[in-house]
């Protein structure tokens with residue numbers, strides 16, 4: 191399990207009153223959320239609850255109808271590249287890799303906000319940037335080692351099995367050297383062994399000093415991993431608290447879980463969730479359960 195606060199805890203993310211309306215639909219309503227350094231925070235809720243929309247509001251893909259997003263005491267401008275530059279990285283519910291680039295090149299793309307020479311020189315290997323490029327490649331290779339993909343560095347991203355594509359998304363996100371990582375359904379479509387490995391990876395990322403917010407349907411994964419869990423239902427945060435409190439909350443059980451989660455450590459599937467994607471690796475065609483707004 192995880193360790194929680196200590197004396198040097200600082201606020202990494204401070205979201206206040208974020209609302210996102212699409213015409214007559216309020217997808218996210220007045221949501222507050224804080225994330226402290228060293229924390230792994232879970233965000234759960236039924237399909238359509240507004241979880242991905244909330245991430246899109248944090249990362250500048252959507253401009254919230256109202257509310258503010260502060261990262262380390264600075265209000266973020268709603269522009270994705272500025273958000274990345276400030277220190278927030280994310281992965282997508284629908285995997286978004288450059289399919290025809292190699293694994294290594296995908297990670298190099300993720301580094302471009304942190305390199306002076308920029309994206310094109312990194313990709314085209316223009317002369318005069320050799321040293322910076324070598325540093326970038328070394329750093330990217332380190333991340334591939336860290337995520338267990340180093341042996342596939344030269345493979346095309348599209349040829350990776352699904353679970354490894356999700357890992358590559360994480361490696362690419364880490365390449366921007368974030369202080370906060372947002373993971374949108376990182377284990378969707380993974381089998382139990384891959385899910386367990388992803389848990390370890392998320393803990394390792396936390397131990398590198400990166401705070402994490404993770405959206406996931408797999409309740410076992412969330413409860414194993416998270417210090418704190420927030421529950422969204424129809425755009426509203428109905429409950430927030432320590433994982434062990436949230437999993438026993440009547441409102442959460444009624445709205446989402448169906449029945450209390452029992453921590454049996456034997457291998458098995460997550461608590462029932464009628465809308466959850468399969469976690470057993472079957473019916474896997476490489477497409478996540480994402481929806482059209484996942485961009």
Ligand SMILES: Nc1ncnc2c1ncn2[C@@H]1O[C@H](COP(=O)(O)OP(=O)(O)O)[C@@H](O)[C@H]1O
Nearest residue numbers: 212217236237238239240241242243244481483
């Ligand atoms: N760009 C958009 N335009 C219109 N409606 C949207 C858009 N993005 C999301 N929505 C709606 O907002 C609601 C929340 O969706 P989403 O954030 O994807 O939920 P979750 O990730 O919790 O499954 C859904 O009703 C969805 O259809």
Ligand SMILES: [Mg+2]
Nearest residue numbers: 241242243283
């Ligand atoms: Mg979603």
